[in-house]
Amino acid sequence: MSVQIAPSILSADFAALGDAVAAAERGGADLIHVDVMDGHFVPNITIGPAVVKALRRVARVPLDVHLMITDPDKYIDAFADAGASMISVHVEVLPHLHRTVHAIRALGVKAGVVLNPSTPVVALEEIAADVDFILVMSVNPGFGGQTFIRRSTSKVREVRAALDRAGNRAAPVEIDGGIDTETAPRVVAAGARILVAGSAIFHAPDPERATRELKAAANGAVPASSSAVPRSAQDAPSPPSAPTGGR
Numbered sequence: 001m002s003v004q005i006a007p008s009i010l011s012a013d014f015a016a017l018g019d020a021v022a023a024a025e026r027g028g029a030d031l032i033h034v035d036v037m038d039g040h041f042v043p044n045i046t047i048g049p050a051v052v053k054a055l056r057r058v059a060r061v062p063l064d065v066h067l068m069i070t071d072p073d074k075y076i077d078a079f080a081d082a083g084a085s086m087i088s089v090h091v092e093v094l095p096h097l098h099r100t101v102h103a104i105r106a107l108g109v110k111a112g113v114v115l116n117p118s119t120p121v122v123a124l125e126e127i128a129a130d131v132d133f134i135l136v137m138s139v140n141p142g143f144g145g146q147t148f149i150r151r152s153t154s155k156v157r158e159v160r161a162a163l164d165r166a167g168n169r170a171a172p173v174e175i176d177g178g179i180d181t182e183t184a185p186r187v188v189a190a191g192a193r194i195l196v197a198g199s200a201i202f203h204a205p206d207p208e209r210a211t212r213e214l215k216a217a218a219n220g221a222v223p224a225s226s227s228a229v230p231r232s233a234q235d236a237p238s239p240p241s242a243p244t245g246g247r
Contacts, residue, residue: 003184003218004030004194006064007211008176009055010046011198017051018058020202027211031064031086033176033196035141036079038069041093042141049075049082056083064088064194066114066176068141073100080107088112088135088174091123101130112174116141117149121158128166133194134159138187139177148178153190160191181214185221 007029012020021032034052039045055063062085067075072089079087087104091113094100104111110132113124117137124134136159138152152175159173175187176196184195195218204210 003188003192003215003222004172005211005215005218006031006033006174006194006196007201007207008033008035008196008198009202010035011202012207013202017055020207021055021059023207024201024211025060027201027208028215029061029211031062031194032059033064033066033198034084036065036067036069036075037141040070041090042068049078052079052082052084062086064174064196066135066196068114069093073103076100076104076109077107080104080109084109086110086112086133088114088133090114090116091127092116092119097127098130101127105132115155115159117152121155121162124159124162128162128171129168131163131168131171133172133174134163135174135176135196136192137177138175138179138183141177146178148183152177153186156187156190156192179214181217184214184218188218188221189223 007024009017009020035046037044037046052063052065063083064086065079065084066088070093076087087109089100091097101111112133112135113127113131114135114137117140136152136156138149139146156173156175163171172193173191174194175192179195179197180200197214200214201207201210
């Protein structure tokens, strides 16, 4: 099964986001990754639902919205209404993660859970069966252009195994941070099937070509027999079980 490429607009020219998205799409981008930061959970502030809504008007591929914020429960409805096809939230900030995941899915949006580099995979044990995807951070979140943390390759392998043990073989592993044509084949071989890349694409002289080359490098590393079959981000999630209590 082919790998999905999700260019991150965090590294794009914010004065020309429409052009950046179009170039990535011409290069074969499968998703557009949107990093939302609040200046509390991570030391940076980026964008909100209004920008996602504007991107939705110009993007031809689904929007993958990563909430790097302290209180995502307050904002999932707004980002879903703005046009997010996927919303991922951090395990580190949510004491009621099961409720949040099912609230996202109830909105018709794919729900993902994110692990920071220092967060152990065991944190997924009670939620692995409920998610649509898992996002592994291979840098510390907050800024683009960071160096890939080498331990992340084995962490992808561990996350893939945790999803399989939970019977959730269809949920792909996504990875974000330091992804380029050198690191992509390693993480794909470990089980990653959605690759987020910012600087490698938007800091390149030709983002369209950079997207195409990254996709080729990633797909060239897919094992003949893949253990993970990514769900299309355009498919609606299956009906969630009814969560208890309110959000």
